[in-house]
Amino acid sequence: MAAADRQRVLILDYGSQYTHLITRRVRELGVYAETLPCWVASEDAPDAASGLVGIILSGGPNSVYDAGAPQVSEWVLKRGVPVLGVCYGMQALAYKLAGREAVARGAKGGEYGHAQLERVDGADGGSGADGVGGTDESPLLRGLSRSTNVWMSHGDSVAKVPAGYRLIGRSPTCPIAAIEDRANRIWGIQFHSEVTHTTEGRTLLSNFLYAICGATKSWAMESFLEEAKQKIRAQVGKGRVILGLSGGVDSSVAAVLLHDAIGEQLTCIYVDNGLMRAGESDEVVATFRDHFKIQLRAVDAGERFLTALAGVSDPEQKRKIIGRVFIEVFEAEARSLGDSALGDAKFLGQGTLYPDVIESVSPKGGPSHTIKTHHNVGGLPEKLGLALVEPLRELFKDEVRELGRRLGVPATILQRHPFPGPGLAVRCLGALDPESLTLLRAADKIAREELDKSGWMAKTSQAFVVLLPVRSVGVQGDCRTYGRVAVLRAVETEDFMTAGWARLPHELLATISSRITNEVRGINRVVFDITSKPPATIEWE
Secondary structure, three states: OOHHHOOEEEEEEOOOOOHHHHHHHHHHOOOEEEEEEOOOOHHHOOOHHHOEEEEEEOOOOOOOOOOOOOOOOHHHHOOOOOEEEEOHHHHHHHHHHHOHHHEEEOOOOOEEEEEEEEEOOHHHOOEOOOOOEOOOOOOOOOOOOOEEEEEEEEOEEEOOOOOOOEEEEEEOOEEEEEEEEOOOOEEEEOOOOOOOOOOOHHHHHHHHHHHHOOOOOOOOHHHHHHHHHHHHHHHHOOOEEEEEOOOOHHHHHHHHHHHHHHHHHEEEEEEEOOOOOOOHHHHHHHHHHHHOOOEEEEEEOHHHHHHHHOOOOOHHHHHHHHHHHHHHHHHHHHHHOHHHOOOOEEEEEOOOOHHHHHHOOOOOOOOOOOOOOOOOOOOHHHHHOOEEEOOOOOOOHHHHHHHHHHHOOOHHHHOOOOOOOOHHHHOEOOOOOHHHHHHHHHHHHHHHHHHHHHOHHHHOOEEEEEEEEEEEEEEEOOEEEEEEEEEEEEEEOOOOOOEEEOOOOHHHHHHHHHHHHHHOOOEEEEEEOOOOEOOOOOOOO
């Protein structure tokens, strides 16, 4: 199915940390979903002619009655497709339809975490005329248990059912937890159906997509693959593409997809910044140059990066330096290709994913609060005068992995845990030096070997070693030592927005600690990080 003919559901982002999850859940159910900021103008949003079958309004951190709070645009209700408001989205609908008195602060200070949603339908004998009860069950809640576990996260609540709507769900502390106007095809739920904590959330979303929107299962990776190749060929023509290959999941799948589509018109550049894990650079070169037969230029720039980073301990400064030097090295290497590859190159390939696209614009049009900057190739297209080719920009990470499997990308790459763009620079705390990086590589290699051997590498979402800029007293071989401290970090997460520390077996921890302190001369203490996200981030820097 071509992109122009594809059925789609529009997710309007009001600022919720779960907006991405709504989009993912819809796609997992077989319908293409895309996210746009809530303030998008009517003329910039899809309509029925472009395959639009439904609109979902996300949650958000605001109070609808606060000055400047995002509201529901008039065009949303006039698009002629079903609308589902989630949390803030439900409050915004009620506020638009019934005014200030429709939304109020929660009587008991809000509702957070698990709650029991009680369905209110024909079984209660209500007529629906006064907004309570109804003559039959709501198509949105059809198939859900009479009382079901949901996830709440709201300070405000809908205090009055708007005229023409009826109550279809409530919880002990939220009397109006779900409403509907079936005639105008508008629904609202106070809870988050997209999170796994809502036990029957998938059923609810499936009801909205298929029973209410009339969607069909039309989003599949097989059709996307052929469509993506056609789009690449149409954009590139006979021109050449250069791509910065990191060896991570995103750039690797993008490289193989581009090579599948345009063959020798693609040239990849791999910049070894001297901050990679043990054996990683050799693996990247062997996989892409030897296995996939992709034209690959590998640049050993480790000394240049370490020189620029000498004496720098601030993590944000490290990231900026690494980003700047990467651009300098990549640009120089690209220009050195000359007539052999860059002479007629017009495009720069990137492994941009859909979350990157979404995050580039906040719900209210301003910058989001920076937790830490991300290493990318910003500025390169302008410097090189190249247009961007981003074949993965519609996909989430799990979809990229599925695409990679179809393209024959090795499991060792597809199952690789996330690795930060600045590499070991943000896992070796403090100022960098070759000795510290050598210690960290050796310790990290041991940890990954043992995690892989025990099966725990596959069970965790991210696991690695951090080297601290502190020393501690130890005793080894009846001698006093004053060695470095290594930290083992292992987390489990579904979306990386929140994460819990992995409960690794004590025997495994003992083995990792014993091997590191015995085999890595210079490290005499290993500790295990048991902090969740939040309050910590997954990476230490």
